[in-house]
Amino acid sequence: MKLKSQINNVIKDAFTKAGIEHEPMSVSEATKPEFGDYQFNGAMALSKKIGKNPREIAQNILDNIDLTGVLSKAEIAGPGFINLWLNPLWIGAQCQTALEDERLGISIRENPIKVVVDYSGPNMAKQMHVGHLRSTIIGDTLANLLTFLGDEVIRQNHIGDWGTQFGMLIAYLEMKDEDGSVSLKDLEQFYKDAKGEFDANADFANKAREYVVKIQSGDAHCLNLWQKFIDISLGHCEEVYEKLNVNLTRDDVRAESFYNDELPKVVEVLADKGTLQESDGAQCVFLEGDEIPVIVQKGDGGYLYATTDLAALWYRAEVLGAKRISYVVDARQAGHFKQVFRVAKEAGFVPEDVKLEHIAFGTMMDKGGKPFKTRDGGTVKLIDLLDEAVVKAKETINNKEDYTPEQVDELAKIIGIGAVKYADLAINRESNYIFNWDKMLSFEGNTSLYMQYGYARIQSIFRKYNAPIEGEIIIGDALEHRLATMLLRFEDVLSRAAVDASSNQITTYLYELVTLFMRFYEQNPILKGGIDEEVKMSRLQLANLTAKTIKQGLDILGIKVVDKL
């Protein structure tokens, strides 16, 4: 239900009837319940354009506003605000419609576009660490969200599988002379060992360098080893994706190496356009206003990540046909993407109408506000963090004796992983955020457990009331009215979150929804004695729609729900 545009239409009609030629600005949610459900603030803005005083304009709009359908009441307040009340009959009916629909009344985009979401992007030389968490889950949420709204989403995992370090790694793999399944269990250690050998053993170092060249020139033996290495390393990542409940598969992988053949062409095209300049032996594009050039080819002839990114942009826009390309990458790379996007547009790798965006996010910090590290200063492996979350989640489960050990484990997984993801997604992605176990595993405040608890509580109602539900949703009091309105806002929230790629708009909404439901439920009994049958039916349906909305919202965030906690 596109609630806001429904209300906007009513205002628009009022404008037409009132003979106001201007396009009305959009209504917004009322800041307080006393001010109604929505408010229209456009009268003040119009006052100068039309040359009348705002209250007069507001009165004119008010006189022409239709109060028989969507709205039931409208009032002028203050300098010219128009406060709007939704019609209880109408919102009741709309909730009913939503409840009967699989998609909860949320429309599928009429003009869907192809969107590439580039996220996760682990380095095959190392194990995934906490730094990959945000890219992975923010990107996954964006992809889930756009898919749900009807866009054609192409997930792209731009893994780092190319570069000088791989010569060293496969040379070391060969030296160990085994299939890799043992020594690659701990990539971090393997990398360290290889590096140790590289530094200590000149013969090995030479061989490593030799292997870099061999891979790049397509030597079968080396490529074979390299492939084996990548397969195992990617397998580690997939374990993490599985644990994280993230929808990335091998089909989504377009590695750096995938673009190898295109790299010389990128440089050629730029040279043909005349945008290329040599500087200190390197091939560069100097952008107007930027001091630092974009280097696309090194002095020794090698290519750089900007080159690969340009090739990838071309591939995504021209081959895949994307109209929106979203890079979910650490905010520190803002400068890089700004430049690469400009070059891509100016050189025509990407058509003008394609939207390129860097979905930047901040760093994960520890309690002291420092970048998140292990006690000895190393990076925290993502898999360890997730396992710890599950262990800690287990401690929060109260009546373990009600479940089998397997059920407890399953529950702990859902709760623990959900808590980590929710805590991250609930923060405005652009700011750094402080990682805090106690906070994220708390049942209080804007946490996943509060949502889970709310959801489980509703499920408990339906376990108790196991009979057919008939009748209509009747909006009887103020809390029901607010709850129903909140439920109908879901699509507006999702649309907005899709534009801004901001998951925290979804979490904020869910938190408000659950809070509102808890209040509603506190004051409006459902299954207690003395409740009128019609009212009971109505409230059961509101509860049901609330639960479905929570579930759908968390599903987009990639978080599972459980019926019992």
Place this chain on the structure above:
RNA sequence: GCACUCAUAGCUCAGCUGGAUAGAGCAUCGGUUUGCGGUACCGAAGGUCUCAGGUUCGAAUCCUGAUGGGUGUACCA
């Protein structure tokens, strides 16, 4: 040096295209129960939105400057 970014309650954070008395949670203090899941709900207290100007009928939000923090600054990705 230059560029980008952030600054909101003791703490952690919301605040959408500028709108009415700036909102939550934690912590503090107080209240609600013969309890449909109290891991809940209600209330109190807590703010010169870093500072100084400007634009506007109207600014936490937009612009300029200052201060303080973070990040980036050509052949790594």
